[in-house]
């Protein structure tokens with residue numbers, strides 16, 4: 169987590185940094201800080217809390233002059249969120265100033281050595297250790313900044329993207345990357361540094377993504393100097409031109425990005441299908457599969473690895489792939505998978521799913537799977553992200569930038585890709601009949617329209633329900649089959665943005681424990697769509713009703729039985745079971761949003777969270 173930013177060129181750095189930090193706040197908002205450099209030294213500002221708190225501390229921003237600067241927005245790992253632990257961090261001699269995203273795992277051992285050598289520390293951070301290590305190595309060996317940074321990094325265990333400036337040489341910034349993302353925007357006579365390219369898109373679309381183990385020396389009026397950290401080998405930069413529509417990263421008429429992203433889903437699902445599902449003949453084309461057809465057709469086992477919402481999409485993927493391809497599928501939390509020596513054979517496929525493409529655990533799981541010889545297929549939203557760059561093949565979800573911390577449109581886009589994948593492989597393996605394939609393709613085309621309809625029919629009833637339950641302390645979410653992961657996702661959405669405790673369960677598991685929680689104060693959201701165990705779900709509703717629980721049922725249009733039993737009903741269009749999560753999740757996203765809105769929470773930036781979890 170954490171967002172880093174930097175500028176070196178001919179413009180005033182302050183507005184670029186402060187506006188850029190706002191755009192990076194999704195990566196963490198515990199504290200922020202900037203350092204602006206000029207010939208006579210530098211000015212450093214740090215503040216606990218969001219970037220607006222930092223701005224409040226800067227009384228005369230127009231007086232902050234300097235064309236070199238670095239900034240940081242923090243998601244706290246080592247040390248509480250306060251002014252002292254905020255970045256940038258300064259070395260003991262006041263000569264080196266550094267920002268860092270990542271974790272230095274061996275910081276404690278290094279700190280002890282530095283303490284023995286007379287260094288002192290103001291903060292509790294691992295970053296202050298790193299900046300002093302660089303200073304120690306530089307002074308001891310009389311090295312240039314870049315050489316001191318390079319050698320220091322070879323002593324580091326952990327993950328980082330860093331930018332370092334030397335007070336006496338503000339015409340130069342040294343940057344380096346391992347594990348955490350780092351994008352470099354390049355224009356004539358200027359460089360932009362950021363954790364993702366969004367902060368500098370107003371200035372340039374030419375971007376270089378540093379790879380793990382690379383560093384660069386950025387100097388005013390000089391060519392970019394890209395090197396390998398390990399052996400200082402000079403590298404040729406590969407600069408790409410980004411294709412991005414700036415409108416996608418604005419809120420427009422919406423109060424929060426989350427709401428905008430929920431309402432974008434009819435279009436984003438269409439974008440995910442575009443060019444992949446032929447309107448006329450139901451032909452599915454995904455290049456990542458097309459070029460590796462044999463691997464998919466002959467796969468013995470598929471393991472899907474992800475975190476959070478992407479893990480919920482993976483569970484839906486398990487259902488779809490097993491049902492339509494008859495290949496056994498396992499779903500793993502990336503954080504568990506990476507540390508438990510998983511059994512993988514050469515013919516196995518590992519699918520990694522990640523919106524950001526930067527989640528540290530998912531990235532580590534990917535690397536482990538590759539090391540073990542598995543074929544790794546990625547499903548990512550962020551183009552050019554670390555995961556996207558490291559997989560053997562993959563498919564982008566094309567949902568566009570997702571800014572709200574709570575993932576919504578990325579989830580439905582991931583499911584859409586998984587449906588396409590399952591249908592495609594199923595057809596190639598002849599594990600699905602022609603007629604089932606054709607009818608699912610046909611229905612898939614109608615999904616954007618059905619999602620649109622769901623968004624419209626549900627809006628008012630969800631607002632009413634939200635008013636009634638916005639003050640409760642607990643919620644239960646129940647579903648069965650392919651809609652069980654949707655229940656998990658609904659509970660996660662509510663938890664993360666409204667801070668109400670919520671749990672998702674397979675409906676039938678309720679009697680093995682959670683039923684003890686049910687009384688007249690417990691709202692239970694239950695997905696009771698017609699296809700898939702409807703009668704059993706009705707039984708579960710009866711059980712809740714008998715214990716006076718309040719039932720909010722997600723039902724199909726025309727439903728009678730569940731609707732008669734429920735306290736509140738939310739209707740979604742009729743659809744096959746395989747595709748149902750694409751519509752059943754919509755009211756759950758809206759319910760979480762409306763409840764959080766009524767409670768007055770900061771929906772796009774919930775406490776303690778960050779959009780990209782780049783630390784494990």
Ligand code: M6R
Pocket residue numbers: 475476477478521522523524525526527530573574575576660661664779780781
């Ligand atoms: O970028 P990723 O999909 O890898 O992120 C995984 C999770 O961190 C993410 O889905 C998280 O759970 C969201 N905040 C959920 O809304």
